[in-house]
Amino acid sequence: MTSRKMVIAKMTIIIIMIILSVILVLGNVVNFLSKDRSVDRLITKKIEINGSMQWISLSEELLSNDKPVVLFLHGGPGSANLSLLNQVSPGLNDHAIIVNWDQRNAGKSFSIFQPKTSLNFEQNIEDAHVLTQYLKDKFDVDRISLIGFSAGTALGIMLIDRYPDDYNLFISVAQMIDGQRGELFEVFPLNRTLLS
Numbered sequence: 001m002t003s004r005k006m007v008i009a010k011m012t013i014i015i016i017m018i019i020l021s022v023i024l025v026l027g028n029v030v031n032f033l034s035k036d037r038s039v040d041r042l043i044t045k046k047i048e049i050n051g052s053m054q055w056i057s058l059s060e061e062l063l064s065n066d067k068p069v070v071l072f073l074h075g076g077p078g079s080a081n082l083s084l085l086n087q088v089s090p091g092l093n094d095h096a097i098i099v100n101w102d103q104r105n106a107g108k109s110f111s112i113f114q115p116k117t118s119l120n121f122e123q124n125i126e127d128a129h130v131l132t133q134y135l136k137d138k139f140d141v142d143r144i145s146l147i148g149f150s151a152g153t154a155l156g157i158m159l160i161d162r163y164p165d166d167y168n169l170f171i172s173v174a175q176m177i178d179g180q181r182g183e184l185f186e187v188f189p190l191n192r193t194l195l196s
Contacts (some may be wrong), residue, residue, distance in 0.1 A: 014189075044108070047134060049127045055108040056131070057100045059093045068169075069139050071094045071132065073159075074176070075150030080107025097139065101131060121158060128159050132166050145169035151176055 044057045074080045079082050080102035092098050099141070102109040104127055105119055144168055148156030153172045160167050 001163040002109070003187050018120045049130045049134075050123070052111070052114065052127070053109070054103050054104060054127065055102045058097055069144040070098050070139055071128070071135060071144055071146050072098060072100045073128065073146060073152030073155050074101070074106070076103075076106060079150070080109070081141075082131070091122075093183050096145070099135060101128075103127065121155065123161060124155050125158050128155065129163055132163070133158075136166070143168040145171070147171045147173065149173045 007149055008071070042057050042059055044055055046053050046055050055127075081100070103124055105111060105114045133143060138141065143166060146156045146169070148154075148170065150173075152175045153174065156170050156172065
């Protein structure tokens with residue numbers, strides 16, 4: 001191996017070690033800062049939805065029938081976090097049963113064996129419908145509420161349009177309007193005139 005290749009290999013290893021160290025430190029900082037904001041006794045549960053094992057989480061202390069059930073539809077696709085809403089707004093758990101769901105092949109529900117053909121809005125709508133039925137049965141309610149974030153807002157609108165009798169409320173956060181055009185703004189922020 002030439003001395004130039006050795007230098008490149010050493011620099012690559014050093015850069016990777018620096019990146020991993022920064023990630024470790026930032027992860028510990030985030031964990032420390034969010035300690036007081038997280039919900040105690042968060043239950044995570046794996047359930048089968050349309051042939052795929054998927055994960056949900058909810059707060060253990062709120063397994064009562066007098067609170068509304070709220071399903072959180074994350075953004076992305078693929079930007080799942082089972083405890084996100086509970087960390088950002090832990091007070092919601094005082095008023096509702098907040099259910100976080102890592103959608104098919106996102107977050108904890110990721111599977112390397114998941115066929116790429118099943119990763120689409122149509123499949124997510126049907127998965128959310130099955131999860132809705134599961135939650136309605138589990139908590140003995142006629143309807144549940146939805147909070148959609150980013151791409152989860154589009155999923156929520158399509159879900160309510162198809163199954164309006166299952167839902168009593170939809171809260172949209174960072175509503176997705178035109179996903180393709182929105183991506184162009186993100187990638188080319190200075191070229192907005194190209195889309196006019």
